[in-house]
Amino acid sequence: MSLTSSSPAEAAKQAKTASHVLATLPTSARNDALTAIHAGLAAARDDILAANARDLEGARVAAEHGQLSQSLVSRLDLGKKGKWEDMLKGILDVRELEDPVGKVDLRTLLDDGLELTRVSCPIGVLLIIFEARPEVIANIASLAVKSGNAAILKGGKESTESFIAISKVISAALEKTKVPNNAIQLVTTRDVIPQLLELDQYIDLVVPRGSNELVRSIKSGTKIPVLGHADGLCSVFLEQSAEPKTAADVIVDSKTSYPAACNSLETLLVQESAIETTLPVVAEALIAKEVVLRCDPKTKSALASRLSSELSSKLQDAKDVDYDTEFLSLTLAVKAVSGIDEAISHINTHGSKHTDVILTSSSELAEQFMSSIDAAGVYWNSSTRFADGMRYGFGTEVGISTNMIHSRGPVGLEGLTIYKYKLRGQGHVTAVYGEGDGKKPFKHQKLDP
Amino acid sequence: MSLTSSSPAEAAKQAKTASHVLATLPTSARNDALTAIHAGLAAARDDILAANARDLEGARVAAEHGQLSQSLVSRLDLGKKGKWEDMLKGILDVRELEDPVGKVDLRTLLDDGLELTRVSCPIGVLLIIFEARPEVIANIASLAVKSGNAAILKGGKESTESFIAISKVISAALEKTKVPNNAIQLVTTRDVIPQLLELDQYIDLVVPRGSNELVRSIKSGTKIPVLGHADGLCSVFLEQSAEPKTAADVIVDSKTSYPAACNSLETLLVQESAIETTLPVVAEALIAKEVVLRCDPKTKSALASRLSSELSSKLQDAKDVDYDTEFLSLTLAVKAVSGIDEAISHINTHGSKHTDVILTSSSELAEQFMSSIDAAGVYWNSSTRFADGMRYGFGTEVGISTNMIHSRGPVGLEGLTIYKYKLRGQGHVTAVYGEGDGKKPFKHQKLDP
Numbered sequence: 100m101s102l103t104s105s106s107p108a109e110a111a112k113q114a115k116t117a118s119h120v121l122a123t124l125p126t127s128a129r130n131d132a133l134t135a136i137h138a139g140l141a142a143a144r145d146d147i148l149a150a151n152a153r154d155l156e157g158a159r160v161a162a163e164h165g166q167l168s169q170s171l172v173s174r175l176d177l178g179k180k181g182k183w184e185d186m187l188k189g190i191l192d193v194r195e196l197e198d199p200v201g202k203v204d205l206r207t208l209l210d211d212g213l214e215l216t217r218v219s220c221p222i223g224v225l226l227i228i229f230e231a232r233p234e235v236i237a238n239i240a241s242l243a244v245k246s247g248n249a250a251i252l253k254g255g256k257e258s259t260e261s262f263i264a265i266s267k268v269i270s271a272a273l274e275k276t277k278v279p280n281n282a283i284q285l286v287t288t289r290d291v292i293p294q295l296l297e298l299d300q301y302i303d304l305v306v307p308r309g310s311n312e313l314v315r316s317i318k319s320g321t322k323i324p325v326l327g328h329a330d331g332l333c334s335v336f337l338e339q340s341a342e343p344k345t346a347a348d349v350i351v352d353s354k355t356s357y358p359a360a361c362n363s364l365e366t367l368l369v370q371e372s373a374i375e376t377t378l379p380v381v382a383e384a385l386i387a388k389e390v391v392l393r394c395d396p397k398t399k400s401a402l403a404s405r406l407s408s409e410l411s412s413k414l415q416d417a418k419d420v421d422y423d424t425e426f427l428s429l430t431l432a433v434k435a436v437s438g439i440d441e442a443i444s445h446i447n448t449h450g451s452k453h454t455d456v457i458l459t460s461s462s463e464l465a466e467q468f469m470s471s472i473d474a475a476g477v478y479w480n481s482s483t484r485f486a487d488g489m490r491y492g493f494g495t496e497v498g499i500s501t502n503m504i505h506s507r508g509p510v511g512l513e514g515l516t517i518y519k520y521k522l523r524g525q526g527h528v529t530a531v532y533g534e535g536d537g538k539k540p541f542k543h544q545k546l547d548p
Numbered sequence: 549m550s551l552t553s554s555s556p557a558e559a560a561k562q563a564k565t566a567s568h569v570l571a572t573l574p575t576s577a578r579n580d581a582l583t584a585i586h587a588g589l590a591a592a593r594d595d596i597l598a599a600n601a602r603d604l605e606g607a608r609v610a611a612e613h614g615q616l617s618q619s620l621v622s623r624l625d626l627g628k629k630g631k632w633e634d635m636l637k638g639i640l641d642v643r644e645l646e647d648p649v650g651k652v653d654l655r656t657l658l659d660d661g662l663e664l665t666r667v668s669c670p671i672g673v674l675l676i677i678f679e680a681r682p683e684v685i686a687n688i689a690s691l692a693v694k695s696g697n698a699a700i701l702k703g704g705k706e707s708t709e710s711f712i713a714i715s716k717v718i719s720a721a722l723e724k725t726k727v728p729n730n731a732i733q734l735v736t737t738r739d740v741i742p743q744l745l746e747l748d749q750y751i752d753l754v755v756p757r758g759s760n761e762l763v764r765s766i767k768s769g770t771k772i773p774v775l776g777h778a779d780g781l782c783s784v785f786l787e788q789s790a791e792p793k794t795a796a797d798v799i800v801d802s803k804t805s806y807p808a809a810c811n812s813l814e815t816l817l818v819q820e821s822a823i824e825t826t827l828p829v830v831a832e833a834l835i836a837k838e839v840v841l842r843c844d845p846k847t848k849s850a851l852a853s854r855l856s857s858e859l860s861s862k863l864q865d866a867k868d869v870d871y872d873t874e875f876l877s878l879t880l881a882v883k884a885v886s887g888i889d890e891a892i893s894h895i896n897t898h899g900s901k902h903t904d905v906i907l908t909s910s911s912e913l914a915e916q917f918m919s920s921i922d923a924a925g926v927y928w929n930s931s932t933r934f935a936d937g938m939r940y941g942f943g944t945e946v947g948i949s950t951n952m953i954h955s956r957g958p959v960g961l962e963g964l965t966i967y968k969y970k971l972r973g974q975g976h977v978t979a980v981y982g983e984g985d986g987k988k989p990f991k992h993q994k995l996d997p
Contacts, residue, residue: 119896123919207941213930215940222952223922303952322771324953345975352977447568469970470572473672481662481973491664492656492992503671503752504773505954508969520957521918524930526794528801529939543941
C-alpha cells in the first residue's frame with residue numbers, strides 16, 4: 100500500500116501497472132498478503148485506536164457545532180465494542196473464501212489441437228470511495244487483494260488520522276509479500292474525487308460505499324462503471340390470499356429490523372379486496388413497532404373503520420411523492436391496488452429495481468410476480484431484508500448493485516472479476532475454416548470445464 | 549416494431565414498458581416471432597430490394613461527389629450475391645440457438661423452506677446504433693427478440709429507405725405475435741443520437757455497430773454502458789523458440805486474411821535473438837502478401853542484412869505513433885524487444901485489450917504471457933483472427949467487447965442477459981438469524997442448479 104501524496108493521475112497509473120503484476124499472483128501469494136495485513140493490524144492496535152481517538156475528538160467537536168451528524172461520529176468509532184475484532188476477523192474470513200480468480204467456466208475444442216477456455220480474472224483497478232467508517236479500509240483492501248485487483252482508496256476527511264494509521268500498517272505488511280507496493284493506493288489529498296472519476300484510462304470500476312447522495316453524485320460524474328445502488332425503494336405486494344399473521348411478520352421484519360438499510364421496505368401495496376381483512380392485522384403489528392403509515396384514501400378509510408380510534412389517529416395521508424420516497428426510517432407508504440397487474444406496473448414504474456416481494460398463497464401469482472418485476476431480487480413470502488451477501492451465502496459483500504449489467508443484487512467477490520479467453524493452438528490459422536471448396540468446419544466440441 | 553416519429557424519449561419510454569412484457573414471454577413465443585419475421589421478409593423481398601435500390605442510387609450519387617466512400621456504398625447493397633439469403637438464414641439461425649433467458653446458475657437452500665435461485669433474464673432496453681448495412685436491422689431485431697430485450701434501432705441516413713421497408717415488414721409480422729408492438733422501435737428522425745444517449749432512465753445498454761469513430765463518439769457521449777470496442781490493436785509476440793514456418797503462417801493469417809477487421813494484427817514484437825533468424829522468414833511471407841513493414845532500427849537493419857535488396861527496399865521506418873496505430877490495412881508495425889517481459893509491458897501499455905498472441909515452443913512462456921496480458925483474448929500459437937463469436941462457437945455475435953465488466957471478447961446472446969435472484973420462502977424473516985442467544989445460523993446448502 101502506498102500512502103500517496105502524488106497526483107491522482109499518477110496514483111492511478113501506478114495502480115494500473117501494479118494491477119498487471121497482482122493479476123498474475125497465485126492464490127497462496129494473495130492469501131499470504133491477507134495474513135500479513137491481519138498480523139500487522141493486530142500488532143498495531145494501540146497506535147491505530149489512538150489515531151482513531153483523534154479523529155473522533157475532532158468529529159465530536161464538529162458535531163457539537165452542528166457540522167456533523169451524531170450517526171457519523173458513531174460510525175467513525177473503531178473502539179466501539181466488537182468493531183476492532185470484527186474488522187480483524189473479516190480479513191481472515193475473506194482469506195478463507197474460495198479464490199474467485201482462475202475459474203474456468205467454458206472449454207471448447209474448436210478443432211483438433213485448438214482449445215478455447217474462459218478463465219475468470221481480476222477487473223484491474225478499483226476506485227473505492229467511502230465516507231466515515233475506517234474499518235472499511237481493511238475490508239476493502241482485503242477484498243481487492245483476494246480478487247487480484249489493485250485499488251485506490253479515497254476516504255472521508257473525518258477519518259483521515261485513522262486511515263493514515265491503518266494504511267501505514269497495511270503498507271508495511273505488504274512490503275514483505277509478493278503484492279506490489281503500488282497495488283493499494285490511499286489518496287488522502289482533499290477534493291480529488293472529480294479528478295479520479297475522470298481517469299477512465301486507468302480505473303475500471305468505481306465502488307462507492309456510503310450514502311445515497313454519495314452514490315448519486317458519483318454516478319452522475321463519471322463514465323467509469325459504478326457498482327452499487329443509489330436507491331433502495333423496496334416494495335411488498337400484499338395479495339388477498341396471503342395468510343395475515345405471516346404477512347404481518349414478513350412486513351414488520353422488512354420495515355423495522357433495520358429501517359436505515361437499503362433493503363428495508365418503503366412501499367406496501369395492498370390488494371383492494373384485502374384492505375379490510377389482512378391489512379388491519381398488518382397495520383396493528385406495524386403501529387405496535389412505531390411505524391408511521393402514510394395511506395392513500397382507500398386504505399386509510401378501510402383501516403379507520405377497523406382499528407381503534409387511538410391507532411387510527413396515527414394514520415397519515417400519503418402524497419404522491421411518498422410512493423417515490425426511500426424513507427430510511429419508520430415511515431411506510433401504503434396504497435391499495437386492484438390486483439397483481441397494477442402492483443407489477445406500480446413497482447416497475449416507482450421501484451428502484453432493488454428487492455420486491457409478493458405475499459400470497461398462490462404459487463402461480465408468485466411466479467408471475469417474480470417473472471414480471473424488473474428487480475435484482477424478487478421474493479415470495481420472505482422479507483426484503485434477506486437481500487444481503489452474507490445472507491445469500493457469498494461470505495462477503497462488496498455492495499448491492501441495481502445495475503442492469505455485470506452484477507446485480509448483493510455482489511460478492513465474483514463481482515470483482517471478469518474473464519479472459521485463452522486459446523491454445525499449434526499454429527492454427529483462420530483462413531482454412533469456412534464453408535465451400537477446400538474449407539473445413541469447426542468442431543465446437545464442448546468440453547467439461 | 550414501431551416505426552416511430554415520436555420523440556426519442558417517448559420511444560424509449562414505450563420500449564421500456566414493452567420490455568417488461570417481452571421479458572415474461574416463454575421461449576416459444578419469442579421463437580414464433582422470429583419465424584414470423586423470417587416469413588414476412590421472405591414474402592416482401594421485391595419491395596425491400598426496390599427500396600434498397602433507391603438508397604443505393606442516392607449513395608452512388610453522393611459517392612460520385614465524394615461525399616460517401618465506395619466501401620460504404622458497397623456495404624449498403626442488399627442485392628449483392630448471397631446477402632439477402634444470408635440475412636434470412638441468420639434469423640432462423642438465431643431462432644435455433646439455445647434460449648439465453650431463464651437459465652438457473654445458482655441454487656442455494658438458505659434455510660428449510662427458503663430457497664434462493666439465480667436466473668438469467670433480459671437486460672431491458674437496448675439502443676442499437678449502426679451505420680450503413682441494412683441487413684443489421686433484421687439481425688439485431690432477431691437477437692433482441694430472442695434474448696427478450698426491447699430495442700431501439702437508429703440507422704444511418706444513407707439506408708433510410710431500406711430501413712423503413714424492412715421495419716414495416718417486421719412490424720406487420722410482429723403484430724400477429726405475442727411480442728409487444730413497442731418492443732422494437734425504429735427511430736428515423738435525424739440527429740437524435742445525442743438525445744437518445746441521455747436517456748439512461750429507459751435505456752440499459754448501447755450496442756454500436758460501425759466504425760471506430762462511431763464507437764468512440766458514442767462512448768464519450770453517454771453514461772449508459774456501451775458494449776463494444778473502439779480499437780482493435782492486436783499484437784503478436786514472436787518469441788525466439790517459435791518454429792519459423794508456423795510463425796509465418798499465423799502472422800500472415802492474422803495480418804492479411806481481412807486487414808480491415810478489428811481482430812487483425814497491427815503490431816509485431818520480435819525477440820531480439822530472433823530478428824536475424826525467424827523474422828526474415830516471416831517478413832518474406834508478409835511482403836509476398838504485399839504487407840508494408842514499418843520497422844524500428846534493430847529489426848530494419850537485421851532484415852536488410854538478410855533479405856534481398858528488392859525486398860529490403862520495401863521496408864519503412866517506424867515512428868513512435870505506429871505502435872499505437874490500428875492501421876486496418878496492409879501496414880504492420882514491427883519492433884524488437886529483449887524478451888517476454890518487455891513484450892508484456894509493451895502490449896499492456898500500447899494494446900487495446902482486444903486479442904494478443906504469443907508464438908513460442910515453450911508452454912511455460914505461453915502460460916506466463918496469457919496470464920500477464922490484460923486482454924479479452926490471449927492466444928498461444930494461433931491467429932488473432934479467431935477472435936469472433938462464430939469461430940468461438942457462440943452461433944452469433946453481438947459484437948466484440950473490450951470492456952472490463954459484464955462481457956469481454958466476442959459477445960453472444962449471453963451478453964444481452966443479466967440475472968435476477970428469486971427467493972421463495974414461507975414467511976421467513978431475517979430477525980431470527982444470526983449469532984448469539986436464540987438466533988439460528990443459515991444452512992447455505994448448495995443445490996444442483
